[in-house]
Amino acid sequence: MIDLKKLRDAPDEFKASAARRDPDLVSRLDTILELDRQRRAVLREVEALKASRNKASFEVAQRKKAGDDASDLLAELKTASAKIKDHDQRLHDIEQELTHQQLRIPNPPLASVPTGDASANQEIRTWGEPRTFSFEPKPHWDIGQSLGILDLAGGAKVAGKGFPVYVGLGSKLVRGLINFMLDLHTTEHGYVEVWPPALINEASARGTGQLPDLANDMYVTEDGLFLTPTAEVPVTNLHRDDTLAIGQLPLGYAAYTPCFRREAGAHGKETRGITRVHQFDKVELVCFCTPESSGEELERLLGHAEMVLQRLELPYRVLALATGELGFASAKTYDLEAWAAGMNTWLEVSSASVFTDFQARRANIRYRPKAGAKPDFVHTLNASGLALPRTIIALLENNQMEDGTVRIPEALVPYLGVERLTPNAR
RNA sequence: GGAGAGGUGUCCGAGUGGUUGAAGGAGCCGGUCUCGAAAACCGGUGGGCUCUUACGGGUCUCGAGGGUUCGAAUCCCUCCCUCUCCGCCA
Numbered sequence: 001m002i003d004l005k006k007l008r009d010a011p012d013e014f015k016a017s018a019a020r021r022d023p024d025l026v027s028r029l030d031t032i033l034e035l036d037r038q039r040r041a042v043l044r045e046v047e048a049l050k051a052s053r054n055k056a057s058f059e060v061a062q063r064k065k066a067g068d069d070a071s072d073l074l075a076e077l078k079t080a081s082a083k084i085k086d087h088d089q090r091l092h093d094i095e096q097e098l099t100h101q102q103l104r105i106p107n108p109p110l111a112s113v114p115t116g117d118a119s120a121n122q123e124i125r126t127w128g129e130p131r132t133f134s135f136e137p138k139p140h141w142d143i144g145q146s147l148g149i150l151d152l153a154g155g156a157k158v159a160g161k162g163f164p165v166y167v168g169l170g171s172k173l174v175r176g177l178i179n180f181m182l183d184l185h186t187t188e189h190g191y192v193e194v195w196p197p198a199l200i201n202e203a204s205a206r207g208t209g210q211l212p213d214l215a216n217d218m219y220v221t222e223d224g225l226f227l228t229p230t231a232e233v234p235v236t237n238l239h240r241d242d243t244l245a246i247g248q249l250p251l252g253y254a255a256y257t258p259c260f261r262r263e264a265g266a267h268g269k270e271t272r273g274i275t276r277v278h279q280f281d282k283v284e285l286v287c288f289c290t291p292e293s294s295g296e297e298l299e300r301l302l303g304h305a306e307m308v309l310q311r312l313e314l315p316y317r318v319l320a321l322a323t324g325e326l327g328f329a330s331a332k333t334y335d336l337e338a339w340a341a342g343m344n345t346w347l348e349v350s351s352a353s354v355f356t357d358f359q360a361r362r363a364n365i366r367y368r369p370k371a372g373a374k375p376d377f378v379h380t381l382n383a384s385g386l387a388l389p390r391t392i393i394a395l396l397e398n399n400q401m402e403d404g405t406v407r408i409p410e411a412l413v414p415y416l417g418v419e420r421l422t423p424n425a426r
Numbered sequence: 427g428g429a430g431a432g433g434u435g436u437c438c439g440a441g442u443g444g445u446u447g448a449a450g451g452a453g454c455c456g457g458u459c460u461c462g463a464a465a466a467c468c469g470g471u472g473g474g475c476u477c478u479u480a481c482g483g484g485u486c487u488c489g490a491g492g493g494u495u496c497g498a499a500u501c502c503c504u505c506c507c508u509c510u511c512c513g514c515c516a
Contacts, residue, residue: 043476047485054485057497061444070496077496243436243473368436372455372471 120322128315176415191254196234207363209329227260231284294379342397352383
């Protein structure tokens with residue numbers, strides 16, 4: 001949720017920032033400003049009416065207590081009350097429209113975010129060297145099939161396209177990666193591990209910004225719950241309506257959840273293999289912190305996600321996303337892209353974002369800067385650490401050998417119990 | 427799913443139509459005392475919106491949303507959540 005006071009106090013500055021995302025936002029912000037003016041005008045009227053009503057009501061109480069007659073006042077109050085009801089209705093209508101509009105304005109980008117579409121993304125750094133092959137590296141769907149660890153047809157049979165099945169060491173690889181990542185983040189990076197629900201309610205989806213506009217990206221159940229698209233939603237909303245103590249911050253959680261995405265309209269792109277699927281597994285890092293520290297927290301989160309790739313010995317690059325590429329709630333995002341030798345491309349395996357106070361406003365997550373001080377909104381951040389399918393793609397494609405086996409990086413060996421994936425091994 | 431009990435401020439806990447934003451206690455903040463601390467004592471202490479340069483004022487808020495009433499924490503309706511018992515079930 002945008003900060004209405006900020007918009008009101010410095011409208012031009014606010015609009016200029018929003019326009020870097022989308023020039024159409026300017027007129028929508030003007031609409032909001034007008035609604036805000038109306039709201040405050042009606043509010044002043046209705047509050048004046050209520051003030052005089054309260055005064056008269058008090059007088060009635062006094063007279064009744066004293067045994068005096070108050071029928072003249074009561075008659076007066078009856079009409080005043082009707083008038084108030086009328087004004088309240090108008091106020092309610094305006095506020096409803098205002099909220100409707102406000103909920104649909106994305107977070108303005110931070111100044112350091114480059115303006116433009118994907119072509120304006122900035123490469124921050126790279127790590128590792130894409131390996132050179134003495135043979136033609138295969139794509140992961142071929143490797144997965146010949147090793148017998150990936151059953152796409154089976155998944156399509158039991159659920160549908162985009163629901164992969166991992167078999168044997170493939171399944172163990174999924175399980176091992178989840179454990180490896182959670183262990184790394186909890187023991188070395190200091191995160192508190194949580195295991196949240198995979199289904200979320202409407203209020204949670206609104207809190208992190210999936211609703212109202214991104215409803216079509218989620219699966220809905222019959223009783224109005226959504227299958228979570230990312231652990232960010234349940235974990236961030238864990239503290240919805242909370243006021244955190246300053247001593248709790250920064251507060252970091254690491255959570256595994258399956259993630260569900262309808263990917264409506266994405267068909268035809270990246271349809272082979274497991275690059276884009278409807279259900280996948282992900283370990284997510286979520287952080288609550290003070291507004292002053294969110295800049296450095298973003299860098300820390302990014303570093304923690306990078307560490308996963310480094311331990312897995314996967315070459316990657318870090319991109320600072322341009323304004324046109326930012327997610328709805330994000331003020332700044334880094335993407336982490338791992339190299340996939342078989343597909344001969346970079347694949348997004350993680351995304352680290354700072355949401356400033358945008359989600360905190362929606363979800364009403366505050367903190368008290370010091371005992372006795374007024375509460376203020378926290379800043380929230382998250383980073384994938386990491387999403388599994390594309391990590392698996394990179395592992396299979398980069399570490400494949402000419403004989404068809406796949407080398408397992410050292411960090412994962414304890415989790416898999418083997419140093420190499422071989423055909424039909426169990 | 428059925429029956430019952432209940433949701434009050436940071437926490438515990440009073441309060442069944444009119445100076446109740448809400449007793450009392452704890453906590454927290456400030457002060458007195460002390461070399462310092464503890465204890466004791468005194469004072470202060472919710473949040474949102476809004477008006478005001480400011481001091482300060484107004485309004486809303488007792489799970490959520492509606493309703494009755496001149497007036498609702500208190501009465502009525504709907505929903506949500508927690509607890510107990512029963513049923514069902516991994």
